[in-house]
Amino acid sequence: MFVFLDAGHGGLDHSGNYVSAPGKQFRHNRGSFHGDGWFYEGVWNRTLVQQVEWKLQRLGIEYLPLHHDYVDLSLEQRVEKANWYHRNYQPGILVSTHANASVNHDGRGYEIFTSPGVTGADRLAEIHWDQTETLLGDRITMRSDTSDGDHDKEANFFILRRTLMPAILIEHLFFDNFADASLLFDDEVQELFAEAQVRTIIEYFR
Ligand SMILES: [Zn+2]
Numbered sequence: 315m316f317v318f319l320d321a322g323h324g325g326l327d328h329s330g331n332y333v334s335a336p337g338k339q340f341r342h343n344r345g346s347f348h349g350d351g352w353f354y355e356g357v358w359n360r361t362l363v364q365q366v367e368w369k370l371q372r373l374g375i376e377y378l379p380l381h382h383d384y385v386d387l388s389l390e391q392r393v394e395k396a397n398w399y400h401r402n403y404q405p406g407i408l409v410s411t412h413a414n415a416s417v418n419h420d421g422r423g424y425e426i427f428t429s430p431g432v433t434g435a436d437r438l439a440e441i442h443w444d445q446t447e448t449l450l451g452d453r454i455t456m457r458s459d460t461s462d463g464d465h466d467k468e469a470n471f472f473i474l475r476r477t478l479m480p481a482i483l484i485e486h487l488f489f490d491n492f493a494d495a496s497l498l499f500d501d502e503v504q505e506l507f508a509e510a511q512v513r514t515i516i517e518y519f520r
Pocket residue numbers: 322323355412413414
């Protein structure tokens with residue numbers, strides 16, 4: 315078992331500045347979130363991936379983070395790193411952690427993406443759909459596209475299209491919607507999102 319973990323975008327640098335593209339943050343008019351109502355997607359992504367890492371460490375499952383502590387590494391760098399280790403060290407699977415945003419801030423729900431067509435990622439995505447639905451289906455909105463017989467959505471995201479291993483990208487709810495953002499800051503929901511990733515990894519390699 316070997317997993318490439320990716321937390322999308324940048325985080326907080328040592329001076330507390332959020333180093334990500336402007337669209338990767340949102341200020342809510344109530345609540346605190348990462349401070350004064352600001353929700354920083356890249357910071358949340360890192361928090362979740364850290365929880366996944368702790369669980370994998372306890373289980374003795376090997377992983378390699380593709381992201382930096384806070385620098386917003388380019389997608390090219392992340393893909394190059396994953397592909398190098400996949401070729402030269404150990405083949406694995408890739409899970410990229412994100413949260414979503416919408417133009418009118420009214421989008422809600424959870425989506426799993428794979429690259430288009432039938433690929434090795436489809437089974438990974440379907441396992442993850444099932445694990446997430448089992449753990450969180452009663453608390454979150456699960457958004458799917460079942461027109462091609464499975465639950466994942468397909469998109470030409472660079473990290474899915476250019477990586478060599480089965481790869482999924484998870485949009486964990488909409489961080490610019492207050493109700494979804496509040497769920498993302500719920501300790502139990504966060505713990506279950508991390509648990510779902512770990513159970514998916516175990517189930518995939520079983
Ligand atoms: Zn993102």
